[in-house]
Amino acid sequence: METLNKDILRGGQFLVKETKCEDVFTLEDLNEEQKMMRESTKEFVDRDLWGHWERFEQKDYAYTEETMRKAGELGLLSIAVPEAYGGMGMGFVSTMLVCDYISGATGSFSTAFGAHTGIGTMPITLYGTKEQKQKYVPKLATGEWFGAYCLTEPGAGSDANSGKTKAVLSKDGKFYNITGQKMWISNAGFCNLFIVFARIEDDKNITGFIVENDPENGITLGDEEKKLGIHSSSTRQVFFNETKVPVENMLSERGNGFKIAMNALNVGRIKLAAACLEAQRRVTTEAVKYANERIQFKTPIMNFGAIKAKVADMATNVYADESACYRAAKNIEDRIALREADGNSHQEAELKGVEEYAIECSILKVAVSEHVQHTTDEGIQIFGGMGFSADTPMESAWRDARISRIYEGTNEINRMLAVGMLVKKAMKGHVDLLGPATAVGEELMGIPSFDTPDFSELFSEEKDLVTRLKKVFLMIAGSAVQKYGPALEEHQMLLMSAADILIQIYLAESTILRTEKNAKRFGEDSQAAQIAMSKLYLYRAVDIINQKGKEAIVSFAEGDEQRMMLMGLKRFTKYTNQPNVVALRTLVADKVAADNGYTFD
């Protein structure tokens, strides 16, 4: 039995507290059971998904349904479902792991999987009554039934609480009659159950309902949407016309729907990040295999520096993403366990455990969805003209990746949420930003130290730099909060820059901590490429933070304050020993080329 670490960081605290490398969970910490689960998931993907990749491209919706059913038979839909309701009740890390490795072959399947196991099932496991769970969850866990989630409407997208769908109580008080139009509903074409959000009377907030899919009960579907990617994911409009829903099918309480929707999305966001990992690994591996074989100018193109730089960045991005995703996943798992130990029910513990790390969930959603976009784009570039051909999987990988920046809250919304939630946590006293921000202000007024630090130990300079990067965020966010107060949320361009700084800090730190932990236990020599990737990621993060920091400072600060903050930015982003970026990229690319693919997971 693992002992509980009571000192785990709260959500957002990574910014103001030091994390020791021993305290982060990494992919290298998976236990035997988790490794076996990963292998069986990969086998399913290679056999049933990757092996039939063309069918997914040819809009074979029936095949998506068939493979979802197979996934159910193999138990892959029930990992997160509590044992009491026919599931495996596995921990959060295991659920992330399956979501990660099942999602690499085609976005069509991963969207169906995510919509069903995440937003289609989780609202019931998190908010359902015992009766609701007993009635619906076992069927959803086995794949006998499939779920879908109806939040978006033609006039209510990012502004999700503004939906017009109505729920009217029947005269006898036994039913709600739901009427309205939902759009972009994943799995609509084959689901048995909808989670529907509707407004009762003129309530401020929407309410959630479990609605069985019955065409005889006023439910009709629009045609399949013609989409850029995820061709075999069923996406339709759903029309409800006086659909009768028993009052006992209300989820949680009246007016609690927006909260349910947002909490389901927190889980959805971190799981979506996980779902963008394996695609990056596979694209990187396919690109490297191609580059090793493709000869131009009598040389495998892998030997060209221009290609090596791409491969190195692709591998580095997914390595960083893995580091951050599994670090956060374990924090969530531990927080859930702590809450259960404190007497919370599993349901309550899970809800609060994920909510605690909502900032990290948004950070990961944005970072990983943008990395998968970049990686698939470079994948096409490495394949050259063949990359542009629909006969090779690069083209579909690129199209499939695009949706991840849009659903589960667009990346703009998630950027604003990440910073906004952090500021709110600070105001509530859950994360002390004010103290550290004041300390940074005082540091700026003081005279900098001119000592030459001893950076001989592995990552000593990098960790010192990460600590200083956090000061960049505190300096900018602290001043912005002081200047604008609650009106800060209107300064979106500033928030976007602040979010980018926050995102880079979390990913860079997670990457370094993972590698430091592994270097300590497996030896530095075995981690040469991982060390290079960690240094490379940080170097690029420093560049982004410099750019975004400057943009923010020159836009909202003036005169002496501006000069002081720019000086702070320079001081906080300064390397004593600049890394040789060409050497780092070459080392990483040569390792990936020699392994003929991405082998760091």
Ligand SMILES: Cc1cc2nc3c(=O)[nH]c(=O)nc-3n(C[C@H](O)[C@H](O)[C@H](O)COP(=O)(O)OP(=O)(O)OC[C@H]3O[C@@H](n4cnc5c(N)ncnc54)[C@H](O)[C@@H]3O)c2cc1C
């Ligand atoms: C393939 C697919 C599957 C989907 N599956 C589902 C599903 O199963 N269930 C479901 O309920 N929904 C689903 N959606 C809907 C999806 O969640 C929404 O498309 C998404 O939330 C964005 O809403 P929207 O399309 O109305 O865009 P809008 O909200 O109109 O946004 C348009 C642009 O404006 C920006 N924007 C909006 N508001 C702000 C603001 N306040 N500040 C700054 N910028 C802003 C956005 O970031 C975006 O760039 C799906 C969508 C697609 C395309």
